[in-house]
Amino acid sequence: MTNRCPSCRKVRIPRPREIGVGEPFVKCRKCGTIFVWSRRNEWGLMTAAEQSKYIREMLMCPLWWGAASVAILCAVDWWRFGALHYLRQPLLVLSVVGGSIVLCGLVIVAKMRRDIRRSARRLADPQYRDQLHKLGILKDAE
Numbered sequence: 207m208t209n210r211c212p213s214c215r216k217v218r219i220p221r222p223r224e225i226g227v228g229e230p231f232v233k234c235r236k237c238g239t240i241f242v243w244s245r246r247n248e249w250g251l252m253t254a255a256e257q258s259k260y261i262r263e264m265l266m267c268p269l270w271w272g273a274a275s276v277a278i279l280c281a282v283d284w285w286r287f288g289a290l291h292y293l294r295q296p297l298l299v300l301s302v303v304g305g306s307i308v309l310c311g312l313v314i315v316a317k318m319r320r321d322i323r324r325s326a327r328r329l330a331d332p333q334y335r336d337q338l339h340k341l342g343i344l345k346d347a348e
């Protein structure tokens with residue numbers, strides 16, 4: 207996918223980090239051209255494979271937070287004690303790692319639910335569907 211507006215070639219369009227739920231197009235800040243953006247799509251237009259890829263990518267985040275919290279405990283142990291101290295306490299490790307996974311998981315799930323709800327609301331709008339038709343994202347039968 208191009209990183210620049212296909213019309214004026216001037217404005218750089220930031221690449222989204224991961225596949226996401228949202229408008230499958232981008233509007234150029236400079237010339238106003240609307241063009242298709244394949245890294246994002248409406249939930250209702252995604253294939254089952256894309257939906258599950260999206261969920262998997264989103265759920266990686268809590269796991270990263272869990273790993274990061276272990277790294278932080280490790281760093282604190284090293285700086286403060288020069289040896290394993292906090293990491294030797296299974297209950298503490300479990301609650302810190304579990305806590306960060308659960309917290310991040312809740313945030314991610316709330317975000318996914320919100321994005322999917324907004325996506326469904328957009329798709330229910332006839333004007334919006336019209337726009338998708340013009341961009342060739344929606345076929346006539348849909």
Ligand SMILES: [Zn+2]
Pocket residue numbers: 211212213214215216217234235236237238239
């Ligand atoms: Zn442009």
